[in-house]
Amino acid sequence: MLRLAYNLEFADLYRREGLVKLDAHFLDFLSAADAALKERLLAARADPSALAQKDESKLLLDLAPHLERFLSQLFGIADEVLALARKHDELGPLYTVKRQFVQRRAATKIKPAEAEGFDGSALRRELTELFGNRFDELTFATHVDAWMKDEAAHARELDLALKYAAWALHTPAGRRAHHDGVLFKQPAKTDPYNLLLHARRETENGVTTYRIEPDHLRRREGFKLTDPGTDLTGALDQANYCIWCHNQGKDSCSKGLREKAPADAPQQIVFKKSVFNVTLAGCPLEEKISEFHTAKAHGLPLAALAIITVDNPMAAATGHRLGNDALKACINKKKKPVNIPQP
Ligand code: SF4
Structure with missing residues (x-):
């Protein structure tokens, strides 16, 4: 039976009053570890619009190690979280x-x-x-x-x-x-006009057909994904392939690939288009992809999930992969975009 710390009950996590209590415990926990950071969090909560995007990212990532520890205590999973962090380190x-x-x-x-x-x-x-x-x-x-x-x-x-x-x-x-490994790989170049890399093209009597190479054939069963996803090694490979563009304010996966704003309308947002004229607006939820990759790559998986959840509370239900819009708007335009942050 799940026991929560701080005399909280599981049902508290579903009640406003319970969450208020939980938040008070978190603030106490944070204050004991870093009082100045707690003040930054309170100031950001009091006036979120005053926080520049880069400062918000920095605040989230500064909070990440504290949240990781707090959650591990709250759910009584400190040993498991430590073991998982060690696995991240070892890799x-x-x-x-x-x-x-x-x-x-x-x-x-x-x-x-x-x-x-x-x-x-x-x-x-x-x-x-x-x-x-x-x-x-x-x-x-x-x-x-x-x-x-x-x-x-x-x-x-x-x-x-x-x-x-x-x-x-x-x-x-x-x-x-090394087909199944991650170490001896270079980011594959992408050619938008030749995306069917594993297809064999044949022309017979003037009719062109494409047939997938047998090694790449994946049958769809019901609504399940057609591949098994990856493991921790593969997930960290993607998190480390990401160049954490939020540091330069260029995380187009989240905010969209933008044209330079016109001089007479500097606030105007104009998104770039792909070669197929698709608007590259990035993740519709503006998930903080760059920030959660950073947290994950630093061995903070709970904090990474929390950062996702800020913008996508349904992440656990909606899936574990970057959406197509985010992939298309990734800054890696000539190379394979960054992909899955699972598990
Ligand atoms: S997913 Fe792509 S655009 Fe987003 S932060 Fe990583 S490298 Fe940059």
Whole structure:
């Protein structure tokens, strides 16, 4: 049976008076941890319109770690939340090494033609020995992360890892070997006029048909999604692929891709259009996508969910993915847009 802290009952969460009590407990909790932050929250509540968008984002993210702790105490799930935060932490090297080593070094320093000449299996065997007889993407990332902290002392190891990464990225055999992983991937380029990437085009008697490659065939069963979604590794991959544009006020996924306002009407909002003339207005709920990705990537999943819930209280019922409008308006126009924030 669920027991809430602060002598609250579950039904309190559904009653205004209960929520007022809950809020008072949260403010006390916050005040004990950071009195100045509590004052910022109260000032924002008193006059929300006085808060610039960037300040609102900052306030939410400053509150995030406190809310995470408060919720874990409220629901008596501190151990579980800590274990989940540790899992987020453990996966961290995957995303730093992907960006700093795989994408910035291996992808650019070694050309595909050179990578074709590498013996991926032999490189993998050597690395497996260095990793203490195991090989998986997280082990690779954790070791490379450590080696990069003292490159001079690990020049040979890093050279092996660089060659393996280039092989995994650039060659068909390497891509097959890491098809289900996240580490050895580059953001796929998108061409709006060629979106059916996995379709085979055939023309017979003047009639063009498209047939999906068998590997990509997904049957729809009822109203269920046609794929199983992703796991924590995949979700964090997306949260870290996101460039957290709210910091520059450019989170078009949420606010829409905007044209420059006319000089004589600086408040006017004019949205850009896609090549197919679709208005790129972003998420209709203006969910704070950039902010919740930031919280998630920093190991604060409860706070991330809370940030979603501010704009979409029905998130639990309406789904766990970024909507099509948000995807289309993502700033990554020539590359695959940021996708799923689940689980
Ligand atoms: S989802 Fe796209 S537009 Fe939105 S913050 Fe991330 S990178 Fe920027």
